[in-house]
Amino acid sequence: xxxIALMITTDIIKLDHIDSSAYHLGNLGVAYLGKRNYRDAxxxxxxxxxxxxxxxxxxxxxxxxxxxxxxxxxxVDEDAMRLAFEEAIHFYDKSIKMKPDSLFAWNNKGWVxxxxxxxxxxxxxxDKAIALDNTLAKAWNNxxxxxxxxxxxxxxxxxxxxxINC
Numbered sequence: 001x002x003x004i005a006l007m008i009t010t011d012i013i014k015l016d017h018i019d020s021s022a023y024h025l026g027n028l029g030v031a032y033l034g035k036r037n038y039r040d041a042x043x044x045x046x047x048x049x050x051x052x053x054x055x056x057x058x059x060x061x062x063x064x065x066x067x068x069x070x071x072x073x074x075x076v077d078e079d080a081m082r083l084a085f086e087e088a089i090h091f092y093d094k095s096i097k098m099k100p101d102s103l104f105a106w107n108n109k110g111w112v113x114x115x116x117x118x119x120x121x122x123x124x125x126x127d128k129a130i131a132l133d134n135t136l137a138k139a140w141n142n143x144x145x146x147x148x149x150x151x152x153x154x155x156x157x158x159x160x161x162x163x164i165n166c
Contacts, residue, residue, distance in 0.1 A: 022052035030060050038068040055099035059108070062091035066112050088112050103132040107139045110146070119146040137166035 029044035045061040069084030092109035110125030126143035144159035
């Protein structure tokens with residue numbers, strides 16, 4: 001079914017206008033991410049960005065870079081993983097600059113920072129996501145994880161409780 005959807009989306013892109021094409025390319029890139037085809041996902045999302053600068057597309061490209069770093073490079077090449085994570089942060093920053101109220105961009109940027117061991121910076125990102133929507137259990141949970149990694153036990157327990165109550 002996914003392959004048919006990819007073919008249909010590709011055909012639509014050939015017939016459509018630039019703004020719609022960027023949107024469809026972005027969706028196609030996300031579909032390739034779902035298949036863990038990071039090379040094609042990155043290529044499609046970069047092309048979508050070339051056509052139209054869009055916060056959602058920047059965020060999707062950052063998601064691809066993070067997943068690629070985590071699933072492909074982390075087990076075998078820590079330097080490549082770090083570079084992928086840093087590039088992901090760059091694209092989350094671009095997304096946030098365009099759409100500062102994107103709670104998922106804030107949360108996901110925080111998770112990349114957590115993966116890099118930058119827990120204080122990550123906590124700041126989680127706080128921004130929580131300020132936008134204090135019912136986002138994932139942000140509370142991620143904040144608790146970073147707090148626990150830096151030994152702030154009372155605060156991490158409080159955040160875990162908030163996550164459970166969301």
